[in-house]
Amino acid sequence: MRHNRHAIFAAIAAGALALSGLAATSAHAAPAKPASLYAPSALVLTVAQGEDPLTATVKRAVTLTCAPGAEGTHPAPEAACAELELVGGQFTALARTSPDRMCTRQWDPVVITAHGVWHGQRVAFSTTYGNACELAGSMHESAVYSF
Numbered sequence: 001m002r003h004n005r006h007a008i009f010a011a012i013a014a015g016a017l018a019l020s021g022l023a024a025t026s027a028h029a030a031p032a033k034p035a036s037l038y039a040p041s042a043l044v045l046t047v048a049q050g051e052d053p054l055t056a057t058v059k060r061a062v063t064l065t066c067a068p069g070a071e072g073t074h075p076a077p078e079a080a081c082a083e084l085e086l087v088g089g090q091f092t093a094l095a096r097t098s099p100d101r102m103c104t105r106q107w108d109p110v111v112i113t114a115h116g117v118w119h120g121q122r123v124a125f126s127t128t129y130g131n132a133c134e135l136a137g138s139m140h141e142s143a144v145y146s147f
Helices: 002-029 077-086 132-138
Strands: 041-049 057-067 110-118 121-129
Touching: 057 077, 110 132, 121 132
Parallel strands: none
Antiparallel strands: 041 057, 041 110, 110 121
């Protein structure tokens, strides 16, 4: 009975090794297929406390994928992707000042960033606002940074 257990264990181990080798071989044999026919559009968007995007403390961050479909952790990916399409992925075009918005002159900087890929092109965007009120006034109608 003792020999049978060792023989069974050896057979199971040999079978598992053979199957894993077969799976690894077949995975390398198939040519890689592109994931999509569309140029990728996938971004990480952040809102951070501080002046410098490299040292600011991130308060909120979301992912946004627009191609081939709108998805991610962004609360409104369809609206954000549509807005970015409208401005051709130019984040600077999203900043609109609101003449009706009154903010204090308090210096408590907030920085927003976007990093990733838009229609296959690398994106590295950041801009700093004097405080959260200025940011809210600049992005008051923007779906992209509404998270």
